[in-house]
Amino acid sequence: MRAMETLPEKRYSAGMNYRHAFHAGNFADVLKHCVLALCLEHLKSKPKPFRVIDTHAGIGGYDLASSEAARSPEWKDGIGRLLNADLPEAAAGALAPYLDVVRALNPDGMRHYPGSPEISARLSRADDRIHLCELHEADAKTLDDRYRRDARVKVERRDGYKALKSLLPPKEKRGLVLIDPPFEDRDELAHMAEAVNGAFGQWPTGTYIFWRSLKNLWAADRFDNGLAEWLIAEKGIEPEKILRADLWVRDLASEGKLAGAGVVVINPPFTLEEKLLGLMPWLADTLAQGDGYGWRVDGGLTDEDVEEGLEE
Ligand SMILES: C[S@@+](CC[C@H](N)C(=O)[O-])C[C@H]1O[C@@H](n2cnc3c(N)ncnc32)[C@H](O)[C@@H]1O
Structure with a gap:
């Protein structure tokens, strides 16, 4: 972030191919939605x-x-492994708000998986507000239809990166931003960095949750490192206000489907690190798909942490 290159304007061709339906409820959703x-x-x-x-x-x-x-039932190795699991106390506490939402949607067996908007809608109160951006035309329409009768929710078919700056600071002054792009674009991490660079100064007290894959661990670490360095050096943020949580379900070097992913959270709740430290050892064991699985939680991310070893 410190030496951020100027990127060409992000363009969307016909190729908005990403369909989250193939991945809904997988291990990466479990961690992201639990944190949310x-x-x-x-x-x-x-x-x-x-x-x-x-x-x-x-x-x-x-x-x-x-x-x-049904073609790609990734949820079976994600949320599917949690619902009937015997949860140790620390894991049960950390997962409770998320699992309560999933259970409320599925009184008779697993069929409906909540996306981030549904988790936000179900965990918000009458006076809270939810602003949703979705660029894909059909998806934006589906989203709008879903929340048409919920006066708390506003849906915009709009580039979320471009929208962000204009939406900050919200009049409530409290709240969170979730940035969860599809990573179809090889410059996605740079676009995330650019978005926070433009937005953070306008709302330095908001909580920001960034999701990123660990397909390229070096690139993810470079993003985390750059973000932490910029926030600490340029914005005066305390290292404690930057948290990272990652989970990988098999060796990150293995070929094939996504093996690892996680979140970086700016201004996390002070309780989040402890909750995740209680959850992650059990979650990694429970969601493992092969040798070399593991996790890491760094509360107070600094440059030095970024290069340090992985937990398993
Ligand atoms: C990973 S999915 C989101 C999943 C969702 N946040 C959840 O947790 O349930 C990414 C979504 O971003 C949409 N998208 C891609 N580029 C976008 C952009 N620039 N602005 C807004 N939405 C975009 C895609 O159509 C896709 O639906």
């Missing part, structure tokens, strides 16, 4: 209303019996 739910629960601990801004919202909820989900 914990952040929302923390926001709810104070009576003042908050705002959620979800820059890459998807369609809000996923039918696991749909042809996409």
